[in-house]
Amino acid sequence: MYQVLARKYRPRNFNELVGQNHVSRALTSALDRGRLHHAYLFTGTRGVGKTTIARILAKCLNCETGITSTPCEVCATCKSVNEGRFIDLIEIDAASRTKVEDTRELLDNVPYAPTQGRFKVYLIDEVHMLSTHSFNALLKTLEEPPEHVKFLFATTDPQKLPITVISRCLQFTLRPLAVDEITEHLSSILSKEEIGVDQDAVWQIAESAQGSLRDALSLTDQAIAYGQGEIRHQDVKDMLGLIDRTIIYDLILSIHQNQRQRVSELLMQFRQQALDVSMVLDQLISTLHELALLQYLPELSLKYSAEINRKITHLSQVISAQDLQLYYQVACKGRADLQLAVTQEQGFEMCVLRLLAFRPLSVNELPVSRTVSSVSDNVPVQTDSAPQSALSQTLETPPAELPVQIQVAPDEPVHEASSENENNDVQPEQKQVADQSQQSSAEQENDQIVFDPNHGEVLFGDDLIAESVETATVAAADISDTDELNLFDPVESSTESVMPQNMNEPSPQQDVQQQEHPSVTDESALPAIQATEIPMAVQEAVIAETADKLMPQQILEIPSQDMSGEWDAKKWEYWFRNSSLSPAVQELAQHGVMTGQIDGSCVFHIPQQYEKLLHQLQYALEEALKQQWSATVFSVQYGEVNEITPFTMQNERKQKAFNRAEEMLHQEPVIKELIQAFDARLENIELK
Known part of the structure; x- marks a missing residue:
């Protein structure tokens, strides 16, 4: 009679045990x-x-050769255990014997000596199914059983066991088997059975078993029957109703490359095949997880077949890690919302459309909206890959064709499209686009222009605010040589001294530049601004000038300082607030000012009232300074501090941040409507 693989190849000793x-x-x-x-x-x-380990243990305890970890397999006891007829191995199914009467009947036989073997072994399977009264009846015997009795419990849900039972046992937690372990074991069994098999099919069965070796052997039996004595990859996929991984890879790649036609074809294929979309989405999420692992932790990624490994490796090289994280987050959110959709197909397709809609912009890609498309054909932008007329046509493209890629040559000048604009006043829309084009030169490192049409801002560099650089960039609108131009000079960058009242009249600075550079005309290129060349003091001045446009949290940030040269209040505050000093020391340090040389002789000035506190905390402050600058010679001077202290600077920042927050709050449309409708006012505003 045929015996299923799970029973035929059940391990009979610890050497045959797979895993564990x-x-x-x-x-x-x-x-x-x-x-x-x-x-x-x-x-x-x-x-x-x-259960297999419990039976092996019972055999080891009762083998006629003695208590051993390697039973002989030839004595009467070993044969009886293997055949399931050993009288002193009492196997009990707790799921069918849950009553306390069953447990009491079992315990009545415990005092009696074993009939045939050395120990009487009670193997209780699914022990968590016993009732509370059954556990209570078992406790005393379980704690102090006779010497000839051994209890072996097996359960899939140990959380349901009373802690009093668990504390009386040695607990061993068996882990799910890895795909590689199951694949190797299945290949060995199929080789013994002389079954023709595809290696990809074996791997697919091992993965579908989800860590259970018995499930894998049962699926193997089913696959042999389905394939009429052979196991083929396509047969296994058809039998299990699995989705071809190639389709998932094509879907991810099409979404990443914004190939909408290909995505539409794949969605239509899913509809025609009536696939389970929840399974498709699960496979999509699992593939994104594998791609992320392959990029950062390749040793943890699964070992697929050669064909799948090649494709998944290609995908991991094409898609960036940031994009993968975004795709994974959107897909997981779509999986959670799948049950909320009208149909699962609708929820899945909306998830795919969301992946397309929130696709990150690639390098040199410009989102174009109706605001930009309304600009006339005379937009002063010129590309190195298309003429001016082609660009104008591109900017008029309706939103359905977005986004559009625009390559801007970093070294070529940008000219106006028509010379007639020289004699006419600059229209507001044209001036806006010109200013945006001028600011884009600050992105010379990666030549990427990102324009926000809703706010009229150009984002570039280290997230410098567009308005903060606009003043400096407008002054250089007609200058092409940036090597001899200091765009961020405090005097030359002001709009009063640079910009003439009439846009068509050259400024004095422009005349000087045209004399030094005869080749520069009114249509000269925008200068390339390197954000990294801006002096620290000038950056602070620019930020202070545009403080009315900053967020409150940006106002509260402490500007970074160059920690060299002499101490001042700003350097002192930047150092101790970013140091590892305790809050008590930092609280004291903000009331004083440090003078002298950094990494040299320095004096800490602090009012006399803090002398007692500083006397206790001075050592920690001095050690922190010497740890960072070994040549520091630290001393303290008590007295009146006439300079601005970090405590005063912090309060000023808090006040400015509060004023900015209050201003932004009053600008909210909802707040405006409430104030206007109910003649209301805001009170007790707090900044946290």
């Missing part, structure tokens, strides 16, 4: 040393070897 090395090692050592416990608890998911 941590369990077999502990039990083998205990058997060899004679350190045997009276109760063992084996936990883990289905099909990982709980």
Whole structure:
């Protein structure tokens, strides 16, 4: 009679056991040393070897050669255990014997000596199914059983066991088997059975088993029957109803490359095949997870077949890590919302459309909206890959064709499209686009222009505010040589001294530049601004000038300082607020000012009222300074501090941030409507 693979190839000793090395090692050592416990608890998911290990242990305890970790397999006891007829191995299904009467009947036979073997072994499977009264009846016997009795418990849900039972047992947690372990074991069994098999099919069965070796062997039996004595990859996919991974890879690549036609074809294919979209989405999320692992932790990624490994490696090289994280987050959110949609198909397709809609902009890609498309054909932008007329046509493209890629040559000048604009007043829309084009030269490192039409801002560099640089860039609108131009000079960058009242009249600075550079005309190129060349003091001045446009949290930020040269209040505050000093020391340090040389002789000036506190905390402050600058010679001077202290600077920042927050709050449309409708006013505004 045919015997299923799961029973035919059940391990009969610890050497044949697949995986679970941590369990077999502990039990083998205990058997060899004679350190045997009276109760063992084996936990883990289905099909990982709980009952099998319990039977092996019972055989080791009763083998006629003695207590050993390697039973002989030839004595009457070993044969009886293998055939399931050993009288002193009492196997009980707790799911069918849950009543306390069943437990009491079982315990009535415990005092009697074993009939045939050395120990009487009680193997209780699914022990968590016992009732509370059954556990209570078992406790006393379980704690102090007779010497000839061993209890072996197996369960898939140890959380349901009373802690009093768990504390009386040695607990071993069996882990799910890895795909590689199952694949290797299946290949060995199929080789013994002389079954023709595809390696990809074996791997697919091992992955579908989800860590259960018994499930894998059952699926193998089913695949042999389905394939009429052979196991083929396509047959396994058809049998399990699996989705071809190639389709998932094509879908991810099409979404990343914004190939809408290909995405539409794949969605239509899903509809025609009536696939389970929840399974498709699960496979999509799993693939994104594998791609992320392959990029950062390749040793943790699954070992696929050669064909799948090649494709997934290609995908991991094409898609950036940031994009993968975004795709994974959107897909997981779509998986959670799948049950809220009218139909699962609708929820899945909306998730795919969301992946397309929130696709990150690639390098040199410009989002174009109706605001930009309304600009006339005389936009002063010129590309190195298309003439001016082609660009004008591109800017008029309706939103359905967005986004549009525009390559801007960093070294070529940008000219106006028509010479007639020289004699006419500059229209506001044209001036806006010209200013945006001038600011874009600050992105010379990657030549990327990102325009926000809703706010009229150009984002570039280290997130400098567009308005803060606009003043400096407008002054250089007609200058092409940036090597001899200091755009951020405090005097030359002011709009009063640079910009003439009439836009068509050259400024004095422009005349000087045209004399020095005869080749420069009124249509000269925009200068390339390197944000990294801006002096620290000038950056602070620009930020202070545009403080009315900053967010409150930006106002509260402490500007970075160059920690060299002499101490001043700004350097002192920047250092101690970013140091590892305790809050108490920092609280004291903000009331004083440091003078002298950094990494040299320095004096800390602080009012006399803080002398007692500083006397206790001076050592910590001095040690922190010397740890960073070993040549520091630190001293303290008590007296009146006439300079601005960090405490005063912090309060000024807080006040400015509060004023800015209050201003922004009053500008909110909802607040305006409430104030206007109810003649209301805001009170007790707090900035946290």
